């Protein structure tokens with residue numbers, strides 16, 4: 001803004017540079033998106049000035065006349081969009097949302113069964129470096145070594161052996177749909193609660209482009225800033241019977257005052273996701289990921305599970321004799337922003353793994369369709385085939401800038 005440019009030119013320049021970066025690059029990070037101007041307007045509203053510890057109608061501060069309505073609106077829209085009985089919109093982000101679920105249902109040391117980070121799970125699903133892996137006894141399941149897909153028989157066997165109090169489904173890097181009914185059956189058989197972390201694919205669920213976990217899970221957590229295309233935040237959806245426990249775990253269990261401007265922006269994003277064109281957006285995210293995967297396969301790339309049925313593609317680079325980290329850096333120089341990622345049974349360390357993760361939510365928001373994603377695949381293949389040749393990277397970077405320029409960002 002003009003005012004920031006006057007009072008803090010140094011920071012203002014950085015913000016302008018980041019805007020230009022997001023505009024000029026082709027962003028392929030599966031967990032990112034472009035929030036609308038309306039969402040960003042709500043994020044920067046005067047609600048950021050206010051304290052509101054508590055919940056609508058039961059706050060610890062005066063002055064809640066307006067914000068109570070804002071939070072109730074966000075909750076009502078989330079319930080409508082996902083068909084949930086109860087929603088908490090206050091978690092600061094996905095990790096605290098997940099932690100709140102542990103806090104709500106588990107005593108320290110109790111057993112959780114969740115997906116291994118190295119096979120696509122999230123840090124908060126019990127990784128040893130996360131508080132979840134330090135304070136609880138987390139047993140982890142992985143993928144089938146042949147198909148690289150979830151092996152429900154193996155998950156059931158682990159559940160029968162370890163009798164977890166909480167079973168967690170959901171992922172950050174698994175390119176297939178989850179069979180929520182199968183998870184429910186396992187949870188029922190061993191008497192555990194079922195949590196689904198739908199952070200990555202919540203937008204697809206909202207769009208009807210991915211089955212919904214809500215009818216099957218006791219509790220569903222999600223971030224709001226990935227495929228759902230809202231501000232950086234999170235929500236917890238749960239059955240009415242768990243409402244009080246979840247709310248108490250978020251506040252006062254884990255957090256203080258909610259970030260009210262973000263709550264408003266979540267309400268805006270949820271209204272956007274309720275519009276008919278959001279269904280088209282979700283369908284296109286999946287179609288684009290499929291086109292990207294198919295073209296990479298035509299170029300001889302090894303795609304984990306042989307394809308995708310969500311918004312992400314996981315490339316196993318071992319057959320190409322290149323590691324993920326140098327490739328991701330080269331792609332970034334070419335204007336294609338992605339992240340290096342472990343692949344299942346990776347023989348390299350997580351800081352320097354064998355895979356590349358690609359996602360479609362951001363560029364689908366800008367209007368990319370299958371043709372543009374095939375072009376992206378051709379560029380990636382060209383850069384790999386050239387052995388990361390800087391002349392090739394420079395040529396593609398000019399072409400990628402030209403393509404990005406014809407798809408304005410919100």
Ligand code: PLP
Pocket residue numbers: 031093094095096098122124170171172197198199200223233
């Ligand atoms: N859950 C899943 C499945 C995720 O992929 C992520 C983030 O990548 C999170 C939770 C955590 O979200 P945040 O980064 O907002 O804490």
